[in-house]
Amino acid sequence: MKRKRLRWLEIVLAGLVLTLVGILVNNLAVNLIRTELGLSFKWLWQPAGFALSEHTLPYQPGDSTAWALLVSWLNSLRVIACSIVLATVLGVGAGAARRSLNPLLRQLAGLYVGLIRQIPLLLQLLFWYFVAFLGLPSEPMAPVGTLVSLSNQGIAILGLNLSVEFSAVLVGLSVFTGAAIAEVVRGGLDSVPKGQWEAFRSLGIGETLGMRKVVLPQALPAILPALSSQYLNLAKNSTLAIAVGFADLYAVSDTAITQTGRAIEGFLILLLSFLALNLLINGGMQVLNRIVVRPAQRT
Amino acid sequence: MTIAVRAESITKTFNGSQKALDQVNLSVNHGEVLVVMGPSGSGKSTLIRTFNGLEAIDAGQLEIVGIPLDTDQDERQIRRIRRRVGMVFQQFNLFPHLSILDNITLAPIRVRKINKANAEERAHGLLAQMGIADQALKYPSELSGGQQQRVAIARALAMDPELMLFDEPTSALDPERVKEVLDAMRRLAADGMTMIVVTHELGFAREVADRVLFMDAGRVVELTDSSTFFTQAKEERSRRFLNQMAH
Ligand SMILES: Nc1ncnc2c1ncn2[C@@H]1O[C@H](COP(=O)(O)OP(=O)(O)OP(=O)(O)O)[C@@H](O)[C@H]1O
Ligand SMILES: [Mg+2]
Numbered sequence: 001m002k003r004k005r006l007r008w009l010e011i012v013l014a015g016l017v018l019t020l021v022g023i024l025v026n027n028l029a030v031n032l033i034r035t036e037l038g039l040s041f042k043w044l045w046q047p048a049g050f051a052l053s054e055h056t057l058p059y060q061p062g063d064s065t066a067w068a069l070l071v072s073w074l075n076s077l078r079v080i081a082c083s084i085v086l087a088t089v090l091g092v093g094a095g096a097a098r099r100s101l102n103p104l105l106r107q108l109a110g111l112y113v114g115l116i117r118q119i120p121l122l123l124q125l126l127f128w129y130f131v132a133f134l135g136l137p138s139e140p141m142a143p144v145g146t147l148v149s150l151s152n153q154g155i156a157i158l159g160l161n162l163s164v165e166f167s168a169v170l171v172g173l174s175v176f177t178g179a180a181i182a183e184v185v186r187g188g189l190d191s192v193p194k195g196q197w198e199a200f201r202s203l204g205i206g207e208t209l210g211m212r213k214v215v216l217p218q219a220l221p222a223i224l225p226a227l228s229s230q231y232l233n234l235a236k237n238s239t240l241a242i243a244v245g246f247a248d249l250y251a252v253s254d255t256a257i258t259q260t261g262r263a264i265e266g267f268l269i270l271l272l273s274f275l276a277l278n279l280l281i282n283g284g285m286q287v288l289n290r291i292v293v294r295p296a297q298r299t
Numbered sequence: 300m301t302i303a304v305r306a307e308s309i310t311k312t313f314n315g316s317q318k319a320l321d322q323v324n325l326s327v328n329h330g331e332v333l334v335v336m337g338p339s340g341s342g343k344s345t346l347i348r349t350f351n352g353l354e355a356i357d358a359g360q361l362e363i364v365g366i367p368l369d370t371d372q373d374e375r376q377i378r379r380i381r382r383r384v385g386m387v388f389q390q391f392n393l394f395p396h397l398s399i400l401d402n403i404t405l406a407p408i409r410v411r412k413i414n415k416a417n418a419e420e421r422a423h424g425l426l427a428q429m430g431i432a433d434q435a436l437k438y439p440s441e442l443s444g445g446q447q448q449r450v451a452i453a454r455a456l457a458m459d460p461e462l463m464l465f466d467e468p469t470s471a472l473d474p475e476r477v478k479e480v481l482d483a484m485r486r487l488a489a490d491g492m493t494m495i496v497v498t499h500e501l502g503f504a505r506e507v508a509d510r511v512l513f514m515d516a517g518r519v520v521e522l523t524d525s526s527t528f529f530t531q532a533k534e535e536r537s538r539r540f541l542n543q544m545a546h
Contacts, residue, residue, distance in 0.1 A: 101374065193392075195388060195390050195392040196392060196394065198353055198392065199393075200394075201381065202381055202384075202385070202386040202455075203405070203410065203458060204381040204410045205406055205409060205410055206378065214405075217396045
């Protein structure tokens with residue numbers, strides 16, 4: 001009986017979706033006819049005409065718009081990849097700290113998660129950009145020796161210079177997503193039976209080692225799916241980089257659309273680029289899943 | 300040093316409820332086998348869990364294998380104790396993602412810094428001693444309950460403990476699997492291991508225990524040598540319990 005009801009629900013939902021798509025396609029067609037533009041991607045090969053504040057590949061305003069979009073896509077990819085790494089480190093650290101024996105560590109991690117989740121990400125990005133980074137002195141500060149130095153020009157790691165916009169987006173996305181990942185990790189740790197903690201403690205194994213060798217491997221099957229959805233969130237949230245003037249894919253597409261008036265084509269390209277990005281993240285997580293979860297699932 | 304456990308009026312209350320341990324005094328010598336009995340909720344588990352720091356005491360004094368354990372749980376002292384005191388749980392608590400061999404060698408390699416080859420050789424020896432020499436490369440879920448519990452005993456023994464704590468080691472087993480675990484424990488006792496065993500197995504207690512501690516409502520009701528306990532228990536409460544158990 002339940003099966004049958006579900007089947008009906010599916011049919012109704014499919015009907016709704018099809019109607020919506022139909023309306024959209026109709027709108028699109030009507031608009032295209034009215035503006036007498038038709039779909040065209042020729043503009044992609046014309047000179048972009050605008051400068052990019054940062055680029056990993058050589059770029060000049062005289063290069064094609066397509067090249068500008070590709071360069072900005074790489075900018076997005078770069079900040080997303082770096083943020084994923086940093087957010088994971090922060091999140092695993094804070095999530096583990098919330099189950100630490102040290103009450104101070106527990107409270108600090110709790111404060112971090114609680115605070116960050118209260119504040120909209122856009123506000124946090126603006127804070128990191130205008131208050132934290134632009135508020136720094138122009139003379140580089142080196143809190144941890146010569147490895148990392150901070151100034152209002154951005155972060156320098158081992159001689160690698162990150163722009164202040166990149167730095168603000170990186171830190172903002174990482175701190176924000178790190179808090180969400182901390183919750184995911186804490187939930188995963190809590191899914192491991194108490195007896196496992198007692199067993200490793202009884203053997204004289206310390207908290208850090210026990211977490212790494214006993215608890216985390218068993219928590220991973222619960223953590224990984226939620227983790228990949230946090231990574232996808234991070235990728236989507238990276239479009240907020242436009243607020244601090246970072247030349248990411250969304251910001252540059254926005255400029256190109258304004259200049260050419262090609263909104264539909266521009267959004268199609270944006271859509272496909274993000275689809276590619278998400279497939280990349282999903283694929284990566286599936287590989288990780290296969291490597292990590294299969295052997296651990298022999299329970 | 301012949302005292303393995305010394306407890307002086309230790310007390311423990313779980314948030315707000317009645318006392319789980321109420322002024323318990325106890326001293327256990329090296330080489331002794333003590334069986335702890337008592338009705339459900341009488342504090343047996345809590346008692347032996349304070350002996351390796353899994354539960355902190357609220358008041359009183361504890362000294363385990365010569366190391367004092369205060370009410371303010373000093374993590375370093377606790378770890379020193381845990382390295383020398385083994386514990387076996389009712390639910391085995393093997394690490395499901397590790398092979399039997401890795402379950403046994405994890406702590407010796409990581410905590411005692413014994414090299415891998417030596418740790419594995421010792422693990423194979425312990426498995427043979429437990430009668431499950433051929434299971435080393437399997438995973439816990441591939442073993443029967445009785446086999447898993449014997450692995451858990453081997454895992455604890457791999458740290459060369461001076462004292463072994465058992466919390467109802469056969470209560471989660473099918474009846475036909477109980478004997479193989481009790482036999483392994485019997486051999487351990489015969490080898491002179493100091494053991495504190497929470498169990499309802501009267502036969503094992505009668506045969507192996509030097510003394511029996513009978514608890515009720517967090518208090519020591521009776522602490523006497525096992526032959527006395529089973530033939531002429533002093534306290535009415537103990538005799539009633541034995542009567543119930545016998546039926
Ligand atoms: N983690 C805990 N939180 C709150 N109360 C607890 C906790 N552990 C034990 N208690 C309480 O402490 C008392 C003693 O429990 P304990 O587990 O030591 O009894 P036990 O003799 O081992 O019983 P059983 O034979 O059922 O295992 C009980 O009243 C129990 O409810
Ligand atoms: Mg118990």
